Amino acid sequence: MTDSTRELDLVVYGATGFVGKLLADYLARHAPEGVRIALAGRSAAKLESVRSSLGPKASEWPLVVANSDDSDSIAALARSTRVVATTVGPYAKYGHGLAAACAEAGTDYVDLTGEVLFVRDSIDANHERARETGARIVHSCGFDSIPSDLGVHVLHEAVQADGAGELTDTTLVVTSMRGGVSGGTIDSMRTQVDVSKKDPSLRRLAASPYSLSPDRSAEPDLGKQSDMSVVKGEDIAPGVQGWKAPFVMASYNTRIVRRSNALRDWAYGRKFKYREVMNVGTSPVTPVVAGAVAAGLGAMLVGMALAPTRFVLDRILPAPGEGPSEESQRKGHFTMDLYTTTTTGARYTSRVKAKGDPGYSATAVMLGESALGLVLGGDALPDTAGVLTPATALGDVLVNRLRAAGFEISAQKQ
Structure with a gap:
């Protein structure tokens, strides 16, 4: 389940924002024991406040101070973990550096973007490098899309x-x-x-x-x-x-x-x-x-x-x-x-x-299960890398995790 070459399995970047708090709370309640989770953002004090609200299961989660304007801190964050889940948008303003750092470090990445031009830029900048390093850069892991x-x-x-x-x-x-x-x-x-x-x-x-x-x-x-x-x-x-x-x-x-x-x-x-x-x-x-x-x-x-x-x-x-x-x-x-x-x-x-509210509580479930799917999916995940979509990066792994979380996902002949 864990990778000893990385300090962490999953980092929530933007944990002090509205959706970031929802995601952190979901993971505190539903992540399996043994998944090494950290909270990241610009303010140590605000991160501490969020962690203290999550209950005893999260009391020992590390806090990581990182800022999208500080490329060194973003690169260090990417190197420290197997998966990054970021809620910090608009991604065209704040997301380029983190996506690139994850592609360079071979770190899987999920976000909530609904921005066509940001994703196009990410494809052009990161797809080939992510394929080389084995990173899955997975945009749009919430209600979009x-x-x-x-x-x-x-x-x-x-x-x-x-x-x-x-x-x-x-x-x-x-x-x-x-x-x-x-x-x-x-x-x-x-x-x-x-x-x-x-x-x-x-x-x-x-x-x-x-x-x-x-x-x-x-x-x-x-x-x-x-x-x-x-x-x-x-x-x-x-x-x-x-x-x-x-x-x-x-x-x-x-x-x-x-x-x-x-x-x-x-x-x-x-x-x-x-x-x-x-x-x-x-x-x-x-x-x-x-x-x-x-x-x-x-x-x-x-x-x-x-x-x-x-x-x-x-x-x-x-x-x-x-x-x-x-x-x-x-x-x-x-x-x-x-x-x-x-x-x-x-x-x-x-x-x-x-x-659940599609853009908030339901989105926290979708983003959380996407991140956990990358952490825990192992050989069941599609054998692919690059700038991907939820279906191509996670496929049935995510379908099954969301069904277990209470979603109906079904198909049939009419």
């Missing part, structure tokens, strides 16, 4: 087990969801808008459906794949009712799923098309509601790019480090249903469902 990535993963496995061909048109529907808007997610959106404003080529890159592909020139030409479509339920699959609006994180999650397909040599299929939408009800006015949601999402992004509206939005939207109450987190939940048609004409569906 584990339900999407694993939902397609188990869908693909079910189709393959039945010999039913390859995936073609595939849609994720957010059937139900309750939870707060993450201040960290909003700040990541702000950062990407700011970067894209300075360089139109980056805006075009972020908009490309294959922006995270290992080889964009090798991707199939499947026509337009819009993240802002309003979709009629019956056009997704028989029995799906009502109109569906664009899902707010579709423009990110879809690119992670497409990267998983490409990293697996397009195992899902060369005709695999993927989109994400969300349920807005089945009443006669739902087409109007779905259209209004699509317009609102577009307006918010435009508003972030314009100084007058940005000023207002910055005072309305949640700030980084803020989060819902414990009661609100407990009442949160999400259900995501995926539908596909295969090249043989068969129809399959999968479901990813969990309790």
Whole structure:
């Protein structure tokens, strides 16, 4: 279970932030005995305060002072442990050094990013070096984008087990969801808008459906794949009712799923098309509601790019480090249903469902189990390295760990 050549098995970097505390608390309650865990951040005093709140199991966890502005401290952190789990975002501002240090040190890494341009930079800077050192650099191990990535993963496995061909048109529907808007997610959106404003080529890159592909020139030409479509339920699959609006994180999650397909040599299929939408009800006015949601999402992004509206939005939207109450987190939940048609004409569906606020308590479970999966997975992990996705780095190891943690992750023929 442990590696004697490293002092630690797992370091939580950003342990004093809102989600970092949730992650530390989850690990204190659920990490098996013998896993050597440390808390890391900029302030020793704040780290001590967090550790003291975690109970006796965490009382001896080491504290590591490290700062993203101090490359020596980040490099030392990476060398000291087998796995780093970081909640410090926006990652475009604070994440490059740690991802690079882990790739150099051969240290596995997980984060919560939903930033296309950061991940593209990480791929370009770290993929080959991580392959050389054996590091798994695994971005997007929270609500962005584990339900999407694993939902397609188990869908693909079910189709393959039945010999039913390859995936073609595939849609994720957010059937139900309750939870707060993450201040960290909003700040990541702000950062990407700011970067894209300075360089139109980056805006075009972020908009490309294959922006995270290992080889964009090798991707199939499947026509337009819009993240802002309003979709009629019956056009997704028989029995799906009502109109569906664009899902707010579709423009990110879809690119992670497409990267998983490409990293697996397009195992899902060369005709695999993927989109994400969300349920807005089945009443006669739902087409109007779905259209209004699509317009609102577009307006918010435009508003972030314009100084007058940005000023207002910055005072309305949640700030980084803020989060819902414990009661609100407990009442949160999400259900995501995926539908596909295969090249043989068969129809399959999968479901990813969990309790807890999606962006907070459920995300702490997903990030925690991703980190523990890398620590404990051993030979059951896929034999791969580089800048990866949850499905390609952890696969069934993570599926099984999340099921054991109370998630429903299932797939079946319709």
